[in-house]
Amino acid sequence: MTSIDSSKHKKAKALKPGSRRPAKELCSECGLCDTYYIHYVKEACAFITQQIDTLETQTHTRSRNLEDENELYFGVHQEMMAARKLQPIEGAQWTGIVSTIAIEMLNRGLVEGVVCVQNTKEDRFQPMPIIARTPEEILAAKVNKPTLSPNLSVLEQIEQSGMKRLLVIGVGCQIQALRAVEKKLGLEKLYVLGTPCVDNVTRAGLQKFLETTSRSPETVVSYEFMQDFRVHFKHEDGSEEKVPFFGLKTNVLKDIFAPSCMSCFDYVNSLADLVVGYMGAPYPWQWIVVRNDTGKEMLELVKDQIETQPVMSQGNRKPAVQQGIKAYDDAVTLPMWVAQLMGVVIDKIGPKGLEYGRFSIDSHFARNYLYVKRNHPEKLEAHVPEFAKRIVGQYKLPE
Numbered sequence: 001m002t003s004i005d006s007s008k009h010k011k012a013k014a015l016k017p018g019s020r021r022p023a024k025e026l027c028s029e030c031g032l033c034d035t036y037y038i039h040y041v042k043e044a045c046a047f048i049t050q051q052i053d054t055l056e057t058q059t060h061t062r063s064r065n066l067e068d069e070n071e072l073y074f075g076v077h078q079e080m081m082a083a084r085k086l087q088p089i090e091g092a093q094w095t096g097i098v099s100t101i102a103i104e105m106l107n108r109g110l111v112e113g114v115v116c117v118q119n120t121k122e123d124r125f126q127p128m129p130i131i132a133r134t135p136e137e138i139l140a141a142k143v144n145k146p147t148l149s150p151n152l153s154v155l156e157q158i159e160q161s162g163m164k165r166l167l168v169i170g171v172g173c174q175i176q177a178l179r180a181v182e183k184k185l186g187l188e189k190l191y192v193l194g195t196p197c198v199d200n201v202t203r204a205g206l207q208k209f210l211e212t213t214s215r216s217p218e219t220v221v222s223y224e225f226m227q228d229f230r231v232h233f234k235h236e237d238g239s240e241e242k243v244p245f246f247g248l249k250t251n252v253l254k255d256i257f258a259p260s261c262m263s264c265f266d267y268v269n270s271l272a273d274l275v276v277g278y279m280g281a282p283y284p285w286q287w288i289v290v291r292n293d294t295g296k297e298m299l300e301l302v303k304d305q306i307e308t309q310p311v312m313s314q315g316n317r318k319p320a321v322q323q324g325i326k327a328y329d330d331a332v333t334l335p336m337w338v339a340q341l342m343g344v345v346i347d348k349i350g351p352k353g354l355e356y357g358r359f360s361i362d363s364h365f366a367r368n369y370l371y372v373k374r375n376h377p378e379k380l381e382a383h384v385p386e387f388a389k390r391i392v393g394q395y396k397l398p399e
């Protein structure tokens with residue numbers, strides 16, 4: 001990068017809430033256009049200009065090595081591992097490694113603030129991005145808000161506050177826009193802690209998903225699409241509900257994912273310094289990808305609070321991916337009891353660890369490639385990154 005060279009952004013006007021965004025229906029509501037940094041939207045928006053490899057070089061000093069299977073799939077990295085907190089944070093999405101790193105960075109004075117996302121008082125799933133300045137504020141942002149979240153809407157406040165050292169927690173589309181305007185924020189040091197992200201929805205889409213899939217939509221506090229091929233819902237009373245993917249009503253749910261997320265190829269958050277997810281690790285461990293020296297510095301801070309083990313990989317995803325592409329395209333929904341049985345069989349023989357990560361990436365990239373090809377054919381060539389083209393190229397896709 002970067003072709004961004006103007007410093008006139010302060011004169012630009014943020015868009016009004018609810019108004020149409022420059023990326024139109026592909027907008028993921030990342031928050032950039034809620035600020036005067038909209039000035040840079042043409043270069044910064046992940047859905048207008050796809051430039052992951054250029055930004056990888058800017059951030060990690062090199063783009064991913066497409067000949068190395070782990071980099072092809074998981075992006076530039078120095079190290080990957082499975083990890084979990086020795087004392088999990090209650091109510092965190094997993095064991096709370098993300099919140100713990102953020103708290104340590106603040107407590108040790110590495111940063112003056114942390115961009116993260118709490119929820120509104122009225123609605124536990126309505127995102128409310130903030131710049132946290134205390135550990136309590138960070139803790140209040142724990143657990144996923146499984147909806148599009150305008151995390152970058154607080155960017156103007158950073159410049160106004162005079163803050164020089166900042167941690168931003170976010171998902172891929174937010175981080176791509178952030179990296180594109182990074183040099184304009186007036187910071188001495190920016191740290192980026194990312195999570196993987198896929199299949200996100202608007203708040204209304206989330207409601208439909210919960211009502212179609214869970215036995216008790218109003219008591220769900222969090223959920224996750226898990227490595228055992230089930231959606232795990234946690235309820236207010238502490239109970240867990242597990243619904244097999246194969247039982248999801250794909251014909252009803254086909255349209256609930258946001259168009260941005262059906263066109264997204266940055267599942268693994270390529271531009272973060274450190275990524276904390278779960279999909280490359282055996283359940284119930286978390287999965288950590290250290291992309292560069294900054295990420296390593298961040299992880300070091302919590303080494304005495306976590307246990308780790310090497311990443312593992314088991315099984316063969318490819319036949320399941322190919323079958324899944326067809327089933328999805330045909331919108332087949334299996335009766336629940338058949339789906340339960342299949343869930344058990346797949347759990348015993350299915351892909352595990354990194355192979356599960358590759359299974360999920362293959363399946364989503366194939367679906368998203370078809371979506372872009374069918375709905376935005378003029379964007380296909382430039383919008384799909386080279387690594388995603390190679391991944392999708394391993395499968396036979398329907399027209």
Ligand code: FAD
Pocket residue numbers: 091092093094095096097098099100115116117118127141142143144145146147148149151169170171195196197198200224225276277278279280286287
């Ligand atoms: P916690 O300590 O609970 O902290 C969670 C952090 O996430 C908070 O700091 C909060 O600010 C931030 N956050 C919450 N919601 C959002 C949001 N909508 N946008 C941006 N930031 C947010 N991991 C995988 O391995 N595979 C997946 O398919 C996958 N899908 C995901 C989809 C979404 C929409 C999100 C938000 C995350 C997803 N993750 C996925 C990441 C995973 O679910 C956990 O968030 C991650 O492992 C961290 O867990 P934790 O207990 O350490 O986080």
Ligand code: SF4
Pocket residue numbers: 021022023024026027028029030031032033034041044045046047177
């Ligand atoms: Fe603006 Fe972000 Fe939407 Fe792109 S995704 S149009 S940068 S708010």
Ligand code: SF4
Pocket residue numbers: 028148171172173174197198199200260261264265266267
């Ligand atoms: Fe953004 Fe992609 Fe997540 Fe959608 S799936 S919210 S576009 S990172």
